[in-house]
Amino acid sequence: MCKKVKVALLWVLIAVLAVLAAYCWGMAIQTAYAEDDTWSCWAVCQPGSWVCVRTRPSLGATVIGRVLDGQQLTADAYTENGWYHIIDLPLEQSEGWICMNYLSDEEPTACGGAVWTVVANGRVAVREGMGGECKMWIQPGAEVEVHMLAGEWAVTSCGFIRAKYLVAGHE
Numbered sequence: 770m771c772k773k774v775k776v777a778l779l780w781v782l783i784a785v786l787a788v789l790a791a792y793c794w795g796m797a798i799q800t801a802y803a804e805d806d807t808w809s810c811w812a813v814c815q816p817g818s819w820v821c822v823r824t825r826p827s828l829g830a831t832v833i834g835r836v837l838d839g840q841q842l843t844a845d846a847y848t849e850n851g852w853y854h855i856i857d858l859p860l861e862q863s864e865g866w867i868c869m870n871y872l873s874d875e876e877p878t879a880c881g882g883a884v885w886t887v888v889a890n891g892r893v894a895v896r897e898g899m900g901g902e903c904k905m906w907i908q909p910g911a912e913v914e915v916h917m918l919a920g921e922w923a924v925t926s927c928g929f930i931r932a933k934y935l936v937a938g939h940e
Contacts, residue, residue, distance in 0.1 A: 806845060807843050807844065807845045807856070808843070808844055808845075808874070809841055809842070809843060809844075809874075810841075810842050810843075810844050810853060810855075810872045810873060810874055811842065811872065811873045811875075811876055811877055811919070812836045812837065812838060812839065812840045812842060812867070812871060812872060813838065813839070813871055813872065813873045813898075813899065813922070813924060814838045814871055814924070815916070815924060815925075815926070815928065816838065816882075816916050816924075816926070818838065819835035819836060819837055819838070820836050820837075820838070820867055820871040821834075821835055821867070822834045822835065822836060822855065822860065822862075822865035822866065823865055823866045823867070824865060824866070825866060826848045826852030826854075826866040827852075827866075828868070830866065833860065833861075833862045833865050834858065834861070834865065836858070836859075836867070838917070838924075839877055839879075842855050842857075842858070842867070843855065843856050843857050844872075847869070851868060851869045851870070852866045853866065853867050853869055854866055855867050868898065869899075869900075870896075870898025870899050870900055870901040871898050871899070873919035873922075875919065875920045877917045877918060877924075878917065878918045878919075879916070880915040880916055880917055880918060880923075881916070882914045882915070882916055882926070883914070883915055883937065884912050884913070884915075884938070885912065885914075885915045885925075885935040885936060885938070886910065886911070886912055886938070887910060887911045887930070887934055887935060888909060888934060888935065888936050889909050889934045890909070891909070892907065893907050893908075893909070893930060893931070894906060894930075894931075895907050895925070895927050895928035895929065895930055896928055896930070897928065897929070898929055899919065899920070899922045899929050905927065905928070907930070913925040913926060913935070915935065915937075918932055921933065923935050
């Protein structure tokens with residue numbers, strides 16, 4: 770076999786191994802299962818939106834469906850990189866993966882868009898999801914519409930804010 774063919778085959782092998790490694794990383798090989806097999810969780814997103822269900826625990830994975838805000842779900846596993854394996858989905862495919870930034874282990878409480886005031890010693894992060902990326906900052910004294918409380922997070926008209934930085938009503 771000539772040298773050019775050997776080099777080409779080597780590059781093909783490297784490419785295949787890189788794709789396989791990326792796939793395995795996306796599958797988050799470290800998956801833990803619940804001791805009692807399953808647990809309840811709730812989809813949490815901004816009003817008028819939905820939570821994407823994916824084929825694998827990765828943002829690059831195919832979206833196979835969506836669940837609505839506040840919908841109760843059943844999980845049976847989670848990954849170290851922050852994904853829950855959801856079962857018994859009311860979709861064509863009955864199982865999939867949802868990013869933990871859009872799931873609450875506590876049942877959310879509806880707030881109906883009530884106006885709350887930001888209280889803090891400095892600016893407060895508004896996030897894409899619970900614990901997600903910061904998408905903007907909000908100043909103390911600003912007022913936001915709170916649609917839902919989910920654990921330590923408030924779902925507002927502008928994004929997710931830690932509830933400890935908000936006071937119900939006008940200050």
